[in-house]
Amino acid sequence: MIHAQYEPLAKLWGVSVSEVPNPKFNNIVIHLNHEDDHVNKRFIEKAKKFYPIIKYSQPKSANSATLKSKIKKRITENLIFGGDGLNDIDGSLKCSAGLWVQDENEVNYLLTAGHCYRDSPLNPNGYVDFYLQGWYSQPTFNYIGPLVYYSSVIYDFGLIRHVGTNSTLTTMIDNRDNTNLFKLLWIEEAIDIDEAGAHLYQC
Structure with a gap:
């Protein structure tokens, strides 16, 4: 544990960086789509006891207006x-x-x-x-x-x-x-x- 204070945890693990704690934060980083993520709610509650860093791509769940593409449909006729x-x-x-x-x-x-x-x-x-x-x-x-x-x-x-x-x-x-x-x-x-x-x- 003392050594982990000076070295990123990712460097101490013998696996690839993509499968280990984020070396930038020296902690577990969980990337989620939005805060009120009901699909992963149970997982989030279980993971909180390890004090991970949870990063959201957007603060609230996306509505239909947000997901609507701005690209106009091509004329297929x-x-x-x-x-x-x-x-x-x-x-x-x-x-x-x-x-x-x-x-x-x-x-x-x-x-x-x-x-x-x-x-x-x-x-x-x-x-x-x-x-x-x-x-x-x-x-x-x-x-x-x-x-x-x-x-x-x-x-x-x-x-x-x-x-x-x-x-x-x-x-x-x-x-x-x-x-x-x-x-x-x-x-x-x-x-x-x-x-x-x-x-x-x-x-």
Whole structure:
């Protein structure tokens, strides 16, 4: 014991430092997460008779706000922008994605050209299935949905019902072909032009 007053206990033990008293404090050091540690309460009470040094990483138990990561979740869905390509089941690039629209039943559709159905294979229900093909990329076969309505008389437009679970709607237009402007354009509002049967979108 007298020798231990002059030499750190860790040096007197014939084992590695990680398994012995902390040489810095010359005592047993117990590292715990927080003071009100109910999981190790029984162990702490038994160890107190040896007068160890107990160090806590935080004074109180962590709540959910403390444990919540500040790192934003990555987007794992495929964002479909206005102007993205659309390919059919054969991988043929057919048309481009327009804007997202919604009917009175809150069913989402992707607006595109009505002639996109031409020369494409039909699914068992008689519709053409469309998949996302981003700019400068190969066919991805990330399913968007079937072309459930199309017209090429007077107005050339079609509606693809959004049923794919790995794609999500956006109110943005892909503008990456213009290197001097913003890569994405946000749609802020729409104006109807009744006499022309069209809409103007302000970005």
